[in-house]
Amino acid sequence: MKVLLLTGLGALFFSYYWDDNFDPAGLQGARVLLTGASAGIGEELAYLYARLGAHLVLTAHTEALLQKVVGNCRKLGAPKVFFIAADMASPEVPERVVRFALDKLGEGRGLDSGGLDYLVLNHLGATPSGTRSRSVQATRWLLQVNFLSYVQLTSLALPSLTDSKGSLVVVSSLLGHVPTSFSSPYSAAKFALDGFFGSLRRELDVQDVNVAITMCVLGLRDRASTAEGVR
Numbered sequence: 144m145k146v147l148l149l150t151g152l153g154a155l156f157f158s159y160y161w162d163d164n165f166d167p168a169g170l171q172g173a174r175v176l177l178t179g180a181s182a183g184i185g186e187e188l189a190y191l192y193a194r195l196g197a198h199l200v201l202t203a204h205t206e207a208l209l210q211k212v213v214g215n216c217r218k219l220g221a222p223k224v225f226f227i228a229a230d231m232a233s234p235e236v237p238e239r240v241v242r243f244a245l246d247k248l249g250e251g252r253g254l255d256s257g258g259l260d261y262l263v264l265n266h267l268g269a270t271p272s273g274t275r276s277r278s279v280q281a282t283r284w285l286l287q288v289n290f291l292s293y294v295q296l297t298s299l300a301l302p303s304l305t306d307s308k309g310s311l312v313v314v315s316s317l318l319g320h321v322p323t324s325f326s327s328p329y330s331a332a333k334f335a336l337d338g339f340f341g342s343l344r345r346e347l348d349v350q351d352v353n354v355a356i357t358m359c360v361l362g363l364r365d366r367a368s369t370a371e372g373v374r
Contacts, residue, residue: 170195172222174248174259174307176241176300177201178231179266181208184314184361188263193221200244201226203266223247231266231288237295245303259303264293265314282328289332294339301354310355313340317362 175192179185181203189201193216201216203209206228216224225247229236249258268288297311304311315337318330337358344356 167195170197173197173261175199175261175263176244176248176259177261177263177265178240178296179203179264179314180212180226181205185265186212188265189216190219192261193217193219193224196220196222197261198223198248199225200247202229202240204228204230231292232268232284234287234291234295237292238299241296241299244300249303258307259300260307260309261312262296262300262304262309263312263314264296266292267316282331285328286332286335289329290335290339293336297340297343304354305352308353310357311340312357312359314359314361317360320360 170192173192173195175197177185177189177192177199180189180201185203189199189212192199199216199221201209201212201224206226209226209228213224213226225243227240227243229240231237245258266288268285293313300311303309313336316329316333318326318333320334320337322330340356340358347354347356
């Protein structure tokens with residue numbers, strides 16, 4: 144009897160905390176800055192937000208691919224879609240991207256006003272061509288793209304997200320949790336990412352700042368390039 148009672152209480156606990164109360168109507172008119180939006184997961188996220196009626200600022204490295212995604216988002220019903228081609232390997236770029244988004248979505252009210260409801264960080268970079276995977280040059284590049292730019296974008300957007308009681312979504316990797324051979328610089332960046340956003344979530348909670356942080360941890364993707372890399 145005691146076992147059955149505990150099992151029942153456990154089931155009630157999980158049903159309460161795992162209840163999906165997502166309301167798609169809540170994204171109608173939401174202001175979203177999405178990075179890595181030109182292909183893959185970022186492209187599909189852009190289309191999802193467009194279907195739900197969000198206002199979008201999309202950024203990625205390749206302008207031609209971004210323009211294609213922007214056109215598709217408009218066809219899917221996004222009220223406003225803007226884009227800015229940007230290379231997150233440059234330390235000055237994150238500020239330019241956030242200022243652009245706040246100017247377009249926040250009606251020019253500046254970095255300290257509510258111009259964003261969602262910041263979705265999805266971009267990533269592999270080792271640059273012509274460099275060894277564990278060279279100092281490659282490590283610096285990987286850290287800038289896969290970690291430091293995330294910190295910069297978050298720090299610049301946080302006042303706006305705080306004002307709007309917004310949300311921060313971070314797409315990370317299993318390599319930030321499980322060490323793997325031949326991926327040390329990339330894995331180091333992802334471990335740092337997990338540590339930074341885990342600490343930030345705790346700090347915001349202590350300070351009673353109503354900004355949600357969601358970490359999406361991805362495993363290996365079912366692509367030929369991934370299979371070849373693992374092989």
